[in-house]
Structures are given as structure tokens and as C-alpha cells.
Amino acid sequence: MVNFQDTIQEHGEAIGLSLRHTSTAMDLAAELQSLASRSKHAGDMELNHLVAALKSEITNANRANIAIQKTLSKIEKAALEAVVVKSKLDRYALWQTPAGASVYRLKADRAEGDPMHYVCPVCYQNAKISILQGSQMKKDCMVCDKSSCTYRFEYSRSVDRA
Numbered sequence: 001m002v003n004f005q006d007t008i009q010e011h012g013e014a015i016g017l018s019l020r021h022t023s024t025a026m027d028l029a030a031e032l033q034s035l036a037s038r039s040k041h042a043g044d045m046e047l048n049h050l051v052a053a054l055k056s057e058i059t060n061a062n063r064a065n066i067a068i069q070k071t072l073s074k075i076e077k078a079a080l081e082a083v084v085v086k087s088k089l090d091r092y093a094l095w096q097t098p099a100g101a102s103v104y105r106l107k108a109d110r111a112e113g114d115p116m117h118y119v120c121p122v123c124y125q126n127a128k129i130s131i132l133q134g135s136q137m138k139k140d141c142m143v144c145d146k147s148s149c150t151y152r153f154e155y156s157r158s159v160d161r162a
């Protein structure tokens, strides 16, 4: 599997290198322009046009690199956020309540000091964690539409030892 962060870092380094190359190319084009102006070809319209076209192309390449660099930064930010979200979601496992409803339950080994709680499976599928609220018998998601997001936990008050 591709490591997102390594790939982004490699691309970032490649773009950094490319930006240095375009910077050097622009310096060389400026030197070429200076040399041309001092040579016996000074004032040659065709030569001046070519040097100007070269500088324009280098500038375009530089702009393209900067645009790619900005896009890459956005992708890197999104990838880091996805890692954080996945880490939060990984704290829960799908679990069936004694009454037969499917909800996500906090994994005991990932509690990190939190009391046992359950999260909405609909929100979970959308990468959001909404703690179910309610009684020992049934709990609701306070984020989803209440009519469709009520989860029955127990039919009697006797069990909560899962």
C-alpha cells in the first residue's frame, strides 16, 4: 500500500528541486539577454524575441510549479486530517446491542480514560463520532434525525455487562 505522507513528501521535494531549476534557468536567461545586448547581435529582433519567449516559458513553468506546490499542501493537510479522523474512528467497533440494534461501541483497549459509550452508526459511516444519548433501554443520536436514529439497547433493565 502506498504511504500517502511519504509520497507527498517526495513530490514536495521534487517540486522544490524544480523551483530551484526554474530559478537558475531564469538567471541564465537574464545572463543570455545581457550577453546578447553586448554582442555584435545586439538589437537583433529575432534574438530578442527568442530570449523574451524563453523567459516567458520559464516564468510559466515557475507558476505551474507554485500551483502544484499549493495543491500538494492542500492534499497533505487533508491526508493528515484523514489520519486523525481514522485514529478516532478506530477507537470503536461495530457491536450488536442485546436488543439487536447495531451501534459502534468504544473498544476497551482504546478507552483512554473515557467511560464506556456508544456512537451512532449512521454518523460513523460519515466519519463523524456522535455519542448516543439516552437511557439504558434506548439511546438516540442527537445529530441525526431523531425519528430514524433511535437504538434499542435492552428490552429489560437487567443487563449492561457487555
Ligand SMILES: [Zn+2]
Pocket: 120, 121, 122, 123, 124, 130, 141, 142, 143, 144, 149
Ligand atoms: Zn447520528
